[in-house]
Amino acid sequence: MQKEFRITPWEVSGKIDYEKIIKEFGISKIDNKLLERIKKHTGELHLMLRRKIFFANRDLNWLLNEYEKGNKFFIYTGRGPSGPIHLGHLGTWMFTKWLQDKFNVELWFQFTDDEKFLFKNKSFDEIQRWTGENMLDVIALGFNPDKTHFLVDTKHANLIYPEAIKFAKKITLSTVKAAFGFNDSNNIGQVFYTSIQAVPAIIPSVLKRKNIPCLIPLAVDQDPHFRVARDVYPKLGFYKPSIIHGIFLPPLSGISGKMDSGGKGDERAILTTDSPEEVENKIKKYAFSGGQPSIEEHRKKGGNPDVDVSFQYLKMIFEPDDKKLKEIEEDYRSGKMLTSELKTYLIEKINVFLKEHQKRREKAKKEIKKFMFKTRDPLR
Ligand code: TRP
Numbered sequence: 001m002q003k004e005f006r007i008t009p010w011e012v013s014g015k016i017d018y019e020k021i022i023k024e025f026g027i028s029k030i031d032n033k034l035l036e037r038i039k040k041h042t043g044e045l046h047l048m049l050r051r052k053i054f055f056a057n058r059d060l061n062w063l064l065n066e067y068e069k070g071n072k073f074f075i076y077t078g079r080g081p082s083g084p085i086h087l088g089h090l091g092t093w094m095f096t097k098w099l100q101d102k103f104n105v106e107l108w109f110q111f112t113d114d115e116k117f118l119f120k121n122k123s124f125d126e127i128q129r130w131t132g133e134n135m136l137d138v139i140a141l142g143f144n145p146d147k148t149h150f151l152v153d154t155k156h157a158n159l160i161y162p163e164a165i166k167f168a169k170k171i172t173l174s175t176v177k178a179a180f181g182f183n184d185s186n187n188i189g190q191v192f193y194t195s196i197q198a199v200p201a202i203i204p205s206v207l208k209r210k211n212i213p214c215l216i217p218l219a220v221d222q223d224p225h226f227r228v229a230r231d232v233y234p235k236l237g238f239y240k241p242s243i244i245h246g247i248f249l250p251p252l253s254g255i256s257g258k259m260d261s262g263g264k265g266d267e268r269a270i271l272t273t274d275s276p277e278e279v280e281n282k283i284k285k286y287a288f289s290g291g292q293p294s295i296e297e298h299r300k301k302g303g304n305p306d307v308d309v310s311f312q313y314l315k316m317i318f319e320p321d322d323k324k325l326k327e328i329e330e331d332y333r334s335g336k337m338l339t340s341e342l343k344t345y346l347i348e349k350i351n352v353f354l355k356e357h358q359k360r361r362e363k364a365k366k367e368i369k370k371f372m373f374k375t376r377d378p379l380r
Contacts, residue, residue, distance in 0.1 A: 008180050009221050010119055018055060018220075018247060025223050027056040027245060037064055042102040047320050048095045048246065056220070056245040058230075063242035066213045067103070073213035075099055076200045076241065078110035081130040082120045085137040086269035087350070088219075088249030090357075091317050095246070096217045097141050100148070107148045108373075109138060110200045114153040118189040132368070137272050139364035139371060140357050149373040151203070153196055159375050160199050163206060167195035170232045179224045197222075198229035201241040214241040219248055249316055250309055252286040272361065276351045283310060283347050290332075291339035302335035303342075310339075310346045318349040 022029055030052070039045050041064070048054050063073055077096050079089065100107050111134065116127045131152060138150075153160060176182055176191055201214045216226065226243060233240045251268045270282055290308030292298035305311040311332060319325045328345070331337035 008224060010180075016248070021220060022056055025056075025220070025227065027058055027220075027223065027243070030055055030057055030060070030244075034060060037061070041067070046095055046098045047322075048091070048316070050322070051315055053091070053316050054095060054217070054244050054246045057243060058226075059240060059242040060215075060244060063213050063215055071213060072105060073103070073215050073242070074106040074108060074204050076108045076110070076214050076216050077218060078112055078197070078200070079134050079138065080112045080116045080119075081127060081134045082116035082122060083130060084271045084273060085134055086271050087313070087317065088269070090137070090141065090272065091249050092217060092219055092246050093138060093141055094317070097143055099215070099217065100143065105147070106204065107143060108200045108203060109143075109148060109150050109371075110197070111135070111150060111152045112193075112197065114189070114196060115193050118187060118193060135368050135371070136361045136364040137357075139367050140272075140360035142360070143371075145367065145370040148371055150368075150371045151200055151373055156373060156375065159203065159373075160196060163199045163202060164192075164195045166236055167198045167229055167232050168192055170235055171195060171228060175228055179228050194225045194228050197225045198232065201226075201229075202233070202236070202238045205238055211237075211239055213239055216241050216243045218243060218245060220245040221248075250288075250312055252282060252288065252309055254288040254307070254309065270350065272354065272357055274354065276354075279350050279354065280347050283343050283350075287313075287343060287346075289339045289343075291342075292335075295338065298338060299335045303332045303337075303339060305329045305332050308332070308339075308342070310342050313346055314349070318346065318353065 021027075030049070034057070035045060035049060038049065046054075067073060075096060077092070079085075096107065099105070111131050113124075113127050113131050116122065116130070117124050120127075135150065151160065171194065173191060176194060179194075182191060201216065204214075205212045218226075223243065223245060226241065230240050252270070253268055268286065270279055274282070288307070288309040290304035290306065290311065292301055292303065305328075311329065314328065315325060319328070328337065328342065332342060
């Protein structure tokens with residue numbers, strides 16, 4: 001029997017049913033009408049929109065209404081720095097960069113070192129090291145430093161904390177218990193945390209002393225934080241942020257669940273620091289295949305791209321050419337293309353990408369300062 005899936009920001013398990021998520025979370029599908037509306041402004045659609053990788057939203061029509069009235073938005077997203085960055089994370093941020101470029105807007109990027117300290121069994125120092133490491137990957141994607149601001153929760157506490165307590169005062173213990181499945185053995189920092197993640201969605205409004213619309217691209221597991229905080233924004237005099245929800249890049253082991261870069265599961269994910277040999281090895285050894293057990297059988301029956309992790313990676317990130325993707329899909333389904341050929345194609349794509357990424361990642365070491373938000377007045 002199919003195990004029930006479960007999604008909270010800290011746990012994703014079971015086979016994920018996105019239609020059910022839409023219903024349960026009370027979010028809306030991105031339909032073709034909305035896609036056309038986005039395209040009017042961007043000229044083209046990012047592959048993650050064309051292919052419904054970003055599949056749902058909250059209040060995106062409202063955000064575009066405001067935009068069309070000349071009321072520009074800013075983008076907010078974030079990273080919990082608990083370990084190395086894998087390809088799944090990069091997908092969301094590549095899309096975020098596309099949004100920043102197309103709409104020419106500011107990006108506020110939150111590093112939740114406090115969250116990971118509170119939720120993971122790791123020391124504060126280790127989390128600080130990952131914060132620095134993870135920043136390199138974000139910078140390497142090419143965000144515009146003049147329009148991108150990094151917030152680190154424990155470093156920008158003077159800015160974040162006075163706002164966080166305003167959210168905290170309006171969120172009850174029973175609400176977070178219901179939303180996240182907390183119980184009496186959760187530590188009290190965890191209970192408070194959602195109020196911290198809510199804050200960057202209002203920071204530019206607070207600093208400029210006027211309401212500015214906010215768009216949050218996220219993987220759908222992060223939605224519960226904003227569902228909890230949603231009713232609070234207007235009570236504090238701010239707009240509710242608009243959200244655009246992405247699905248997860250599957251782990252190498254199969255299409256259910258999300259990639260986990262932490263713990264002992266590194267063989268399950270491709271990291272941005274992997275060498276070409278490591279990439280080759282991981283894909284060949286671990287990438288779940290929708291192919292048949294023998295070549296003869298594969299030629300006869302064909303493979304199943306829908307469950308094939310290598311094909312999914314091409315679809316979600318590495319093959320922007322729709323025609324080429326379709327060709328691969330058809331050839332794989334018909335048995336003309338073998339799993340080994342599909343994997344070789346993907347390995348090459350990933351390695352070309354990572355070679356460039358790793359170069360930029362090295363250069364990024366000198367650029368962190370430029371991205372860190374500088375509070376002019378510590379008392380604000
Ligand atoms: N909690 C997120 C994580 O664990 C990080 C994060 C903070 C975030 N603010 C966000 C993610 C806003 C998406 C949108 O990675």
